[in-house]
Amino acid sequence: MTRAGHHPHDITRATPSPVTEDDTLDATVNGTVNGTANADRPIPFRRLLAVEARKLVDTRSGMIITLVMVGLVVASVVARGAVVRPKPQTLAGTAGIALGTLLPVLAILTMTGEWTHRTALTTFVLEPRRHRVLAAKSVPPLVAAVALSLFAMLVAVPVTAVVAEVGGIPADWDVQPIWLLGWTGVNVLVAAQGLALGALLLNAPAAIVISLTTPVLWAVVGRLGPVGAALAEWLDLNTTCAPLTSGDMTWGEGARLATSAVFWIVIPMAAGLVRLLRKEVT
Amino acid sequence: MDRTGQVLATWVDLWTAAGIAETRKAAPRVETHRTPVRCGGARPRGALSGMIEFRHVSKIYGKVRALDDVTFAVGPGSVTGFLGPNGAGKSTALRVLVGLSRPSSGSATVLGLPYAEMACPGLRAGTLLDAGARHPGRTGREVLTLGAMTLGLPRTRVGEVLDLVGLTERESRRRIGGYSLGMRQRLGIAHALLGDPEVLILDEPANGLDPQGIHWMRLLLRHLADSGCAVLLSSHLLHEVEQVADRIVMIGRGRVLAQGTVEELSRGRGLEQTFLELTAHTDRSPGTGTFPGVDAGRGAA
Incomplete structure (x- = not known):
């Protein structure tokens, strides 16, 4: 097979030269390049997604943080089960502490990883449409947030049963769907906040420090008089997303949640996207 | 010397435009191929015709001109060495070529398109920019x-x-x-x-290779070029380039100083002498009697 035949729109065909006129060329070097490869079609998004999901767990740090999260979800559910009245909703909710801390970290690492080891040089050469890579990187942590929320609920059910059996306490099996939905939503928002911070700063340590210290900072700001209290009330995502789990969110609460989500997710993500598109990759 | 470089550069542009980039064979005289080969609608504007094309590419960082009106082309079936001291702009040029960096003016294309506009560039052009970036x-x-x-x-x-x-x-x-x-x-x-890929873009690929490795790379790149590939590789080490490339583009302080086949640039005095003379005015190399890659590199570092 000639190279010209191999690549339908091979430029060498349009530029007759002694080299391409020789049909006996081509070689073992070229091997079996086929599969679903097509040079004339953009890389399908699902492929970028598969690659970015794999990058999340194919290094030690990614693998460790994923395992630690799964482990902490189980541990926190079991630990809470040992001390409170058996109720799956309460037990699962405890896992929110671990998820609220580690989901943003996972999200930050996926966004900043390319810049720590300069693998961006490879990634953006294979897919120069950088916004597609950003989008592909955003999906796995959000999916992980949903999956781990449901996983916490799944773990909570047998733990509740065991605690009720062992302790002889009647279990409260009441799980409000709206609570589960709202609580999952909180975890997704927390992951999205991590993604946005990571995309904006492209620096893992800085983003992780900001992500982990903001709850403390808001507690301080909330006590700085009426202005501080108003700021915390409207911008502290951890506070504003709490009503999601109650199932009877008011318009005011919705407005506060939207405001803080714009402030922590939409604005930094948009700024991060612009930065990424303009950035010199070195 | 600059004038000689200019003349040579023009000469090679024309020669490349004639679509006879098979450079290992005794170079045909340019006079017989003055008319550039126009090919279908595939080749847009201009006089160059290559699988890799730089057209008047400049890149300015603040007050520094990292690239200054860089123009050259790499045709199919050739290994082109991009030679210059450290800091001459080689890596910047290659980053511009693959869309990682935006030129301040001018344009660079791969297979007739800006790299970032290719549908799936990784299947048409293979790139190695920094082996350490893993x-x-x-x-x-x-x-x-x-x-x-x-x-x-x-x-x-x-x-x-x-x-x-x-x-x-x-x-x-x-x-x-x-x-x-x-x-x-x-x-x-x-x-x-x-x-x-049909096009290979390699930044300092011979760095860290032992002599056997360089020999292996020469055979591999030769083989790829013979099957129609266009190979562009950068290096600051003249002897490495001399061993693997059949054409050379010399760059210093962001400017193309000369380009042509190894024989042309040697001009009977050896490539090293040509390189030293051309880079003497643009870089802080001592300019005499030393291995240019090493000393120019240290001077610029």
Whole structure:
């Protein structure tokens, strides 16, 4: 097979030269390049997604943080089960502490990883449409947030049963769907906040420090008089997303949640996207 | 000397435009091929005709002109060495070429298109910009697998390119953190070859390779060029370039100083002498009697 035949729109065909006129060329070097490869079609998004999901767990740090999260979800559910009245909703909710801390970290690492080891040089050469890579990187942590929320609920059910059996306490099996939905939503928002911070700063340590210290900072700001209290009330995502789990969110609460989500997710993500598109990759 | 370089550059432009980039054969005189070959609608505007084209590319960082009106082309079937001291602008030019950096003016194209506008550039052009830019925790095989996945290639391709660059099965399963620079270069070249590209863009690929490695790379690049590939490789080491390239583009302080075949640039005095003279005014190299790559490199570092 000639190279010209191999690549339908091979430029060498349009530029007759002694080299391409020789049909006996081509070689073992070229091997079996086929599969679903097509040079004339953009890389399908699902492929970028598969690659970015794999990058999340194919290094030690990614693998460790994923395992630690799964482990902490189980541990926190079991630990809470040992001390409170058996109720799956309460037990699962405890896992929110671990998820609220580690989901943003996972999200930050996926966004900043390319810049720590300069693998961006490879990634953006294979897919120069950088916004597609950003989008592909955003999906796995959000999916992980949903999956781990449901996983916490799944773990909570047998733990509740065991605690009720062992302790002889009647279990409260009441799980409000709206609570589960709202609580999952909180975890997704927390992951999205991590993604946005990571995309904006492209620096893992800085983003992780900001992500982990903001709850403390808001507690301080909330006590700085009426202005501080108003700021915390409207911008502290951890506070504003709490009503999601109650199932009877008011318009005011919705407005506060939207405001803080714009402030922590939409604005930094948009700024991060612009930065990424303009950035010199070195 | 500058004038000679200019004349030479013009000469080579015309010569490249004539579509006879098969440079290892005795170069036909340009006078007989003055008319550029126009090919279908595939080649847009201008006089150059190559699989890689730089047209008046300038890149300005603040007050520094990293690239200053860089114009050259690489045709099919040739290995072109991009030679210049450290800091001359080689890496900047290659980053501009693959869309990682935006030129301040001018344009660079691969196969007639700006790289970033190609649908799936990894299948048409193979790129190695920095063999060190890898996650140390991934194995060589994992890096190639990610590349193959991205490009939609079968996993068997990973084994093929590993064989091609001489990395063993065991080496490929080790973490890159433990690789020597030579192994990283081989891995980088393997990655560039994944998509069976028509164009190869390699930044300092011979760095860290031992003499056997350089010999191997020469054979590999020669083979690829003979099958119609256009290869552009940069180096600050003249002897490396001399060994693998059949054409050379010399760059200093962001400007193309001269370009042509190795024989042309030697002009009976040796390539080294030409290189030294051309870079003497643009860089802080001592300019006499020393190996230019080394001294110019130190001077500029």
